[in-house]
Amino acid sequence: MAADSPLERLRPLFYPRSIAVVGASNNPFKIGFQSLLAVKSAGFEGPIYPVNPHSEEPIQELQAYPSLGDIPGPVDLVVYAVPDERVLPALRDAAAKGARAGVVFAGGFREVGPDGVKLQEELVAVADSVGMRIIGPNCIGMLNARGKVNATFAAPLSWLPSGGFSMVSQSGGVGTSILSLMADELVGASKFVSIGNRANVEFADLLEYLAEDPDTSVIGLFMEGVDDARRFLTEARHCARIKPIVICSAGYTEKAARTSLSHTGSVASSESVYAGAFHQAGLIRASSVQDLVCTGKALEMARHLAGNGVFISTHTAGPAIIIAEILEKAGVRIPSLSTDVTASIASFIPTHAHSDNPLDMFAHAWTDGSLYLRSTDLALGQEDIHCAVAVFASGVGAGPAFPAAEYAEIGRKHGKPVFLCLLGPSALNQEMATAQAAGVCTYNTPEKLAQALSHLTHWAESREERG
């Protein structure tokens, strides 16, 4: 692979051979404690070097060094868990040491006005002079499941399920919200980057990387504005031809825009201009961070959707009605069943149920989950039906369980994705975990499922159109 290929350029960031944590600490109230703990908790397999001028003792049971220059081996990635005024001196040490990438958490740079702009310019000058890539400043860091890298200050993020969803967030706070929802929704994560002030790593650089990254199948973006919209849109358009991109953006009203301006140093312009440009570039626009995460999950688990026909089965009509309504409004089809399929389904559902789509099998299907399996198998055999949705009230351990493994198997047999709306409290989501592990894309409200499936269908259709 060429040394200047996109994958090579960011390799020291995502796949470092060693990691140093500047400001590492044994004091759990310091960010340098949490940061080192995070690096350790991900199971990183290379050397980890705590750096702290005041520490003679080991830090978190690892040998510590007074400065980056004292580390015996080579250093690829440096995590700067220190306040703004200590970043630049450490960065100069890192450049001298030959470090190739960095993550800077501290604020106090471009977002705070002229003095901060100057400080950030100095930081970029040092980094660029040695070809060092910097995530941040003013960010919550980055993750890479495959590389076992957790360069944030939150160890629990090491526990996210791993998968193909990669996320780039301009805001650290929104990034926190997205990571929390990813944990709740059990979305398989590949890479996560909080880019903050974007010293010398931009949205466009990451899109270039993620487009080629074999571990990334779906990309999510949260954006408040870009400095180089032309380059971003060019990369996004290119990338969206290869992999689906879901975007959530904000900062278009007066007070919102003013807050954005004092934030990462960007200002979003008119919403309609952005909306048009995103659509043109083939991006999927999410209506909320929740929609972003739920749609990301659908794309991660079910992007091989081949058309816009949905079969819906349920034991309880209400949630199916909500789902059908959202899908119909979004132009997703709920095809009538063929005469053959209708007759076959009628032979085993309760006599008073209608063999129809949506299919309501009443409480019989709650106590006998095989009704879902038989009806879904028949419906997915119909050519104009491209995926299945089942609705089931979780028994949360005290009632029947949905036959998720068999349902997933039927989906695989037909090569068509299967979805489950599993009604139950998120505090008891072991059942969701089990269903998703089997390959069933699962949501706990009808609206989340229907909105995500609408986005997925539109994306599948536009992919068809683009050829």
Added chain:
Amino acid sequence: MAADSPLERLRPLFYPRSIAVVGASNNPFKIGFQSLLAVKSAGFEGPIYPVNPHSEEPIQELQAYPSLGDIPGPVDLVVYAVPDERVLPALRDAAAKGARAGVVFAGGFREVGPDGVKLQEELVAVADSVGMRIIGPNCIGMLNARGKVNATFAAPLSWLPSGGFSMVSQSGGVGTSILSLMADELVGASKFVSIGNRANVEFADLLEYLAEDPDTSVIGLFMEGVDDARRFLTEARHCARIKPIVICSAGYTEKAARTSLSHTGSVASSESVYAGAFHQAGLIRASSVQDLVCTGKALEMARHLAGNGVFISTHTAGPAIIIAEILEKAGVRIPSLSTDVTASIASFIPTHAHSDNPLDMFAHAWTDGSLYLRSTDLALGQEDIHCAVAVFASGVGAGPAFPAAEYAEIGRKHGKPVFLCLLGPSALNQEMATAQAAGVCTYNTPEKLAQALSHLTHWAESREERG
């Protein structure tokens, strides 16, 4: 209180002196097991009578009776945990015994066609002949926190936090989703009724009751259609003048409506007709079950909102930008701070922060939560600011915690509600539980908070207009 007052008419249902469970069982795979367990788990203080013709032994350690007629004392409420064909005989026994209310879970009535319509008519005739009120059939039952009644088949529902939110759902499945979200959002519950086929208890009857119920401060409705829209709208209009009502409805598109028709025997008509009628009646229309529950929480915790001015403070701009944008689009104001307040806040926030609304205090406020308290105290002193929103990334035990108790206290001092957007995974929501117990209305995504606050503000404004 007059014997025919709304509160008296449904008293045997919500405050029975005794409860019998027909079909009670020791077999955990039977609904009669779960149903009796639910009644017991709520801590009901009157006698509980298991009824089962095949049981000589105690059931779940309670003395069992072969039939309702064999019970020695009077019976107020009968829970029918038996299949459709066994409901009518048991109901006749109940009528003879002098029972005054019932809950029928079984389907197989009006929703299944002509035979079921006839069966339901017979059921209503028996009930009406002795003035017995029936919830269902084809439902998941009812709850009353104050009366310690859990007449569902889900014992965990006894653990919902108690409060002033009462909910009536036509669909049992959507009711399950709403109850799950109420548990996730920690909404204080008063009454919950899944009305199903509405034998002889309609939406209008429950609105009449809940309007006068001293334990209900906010009402939520999920509706697919009503048979007597005129009476419903009359009651709703009356009730909405006393207490806020949030409504979520569905079933307006073709396939959705067809499913609704085969469901509880109702069909919703055109969406715009309903939307107009709901608005006229003063109802708040929620966009999803999640919005219904989140708005219900805001109304339950913060309905004394006196105007439409919001102060927003944060340590991370992104989520505040999302909140500001949704509020501004909804016409909610984010007033500029007065010269005095601006100067006072500027004296203690970081030098590079702007003393503004929204107020971004950067990471300083994450490590020093007192910045939230001081700025909120000053902002709430300003006349055109009527509530406060704080944004905080949960440290989930490993980082700083938001000073919720002190923040709530400042809200109480000014007589203005306070909200918190606490970014973190719902699986670790102890922090939300603590904040809400202190009186802070808390959400885990910016959109949930902003949408609920928008509804609340509109409701407060329309209340002003109605006088």
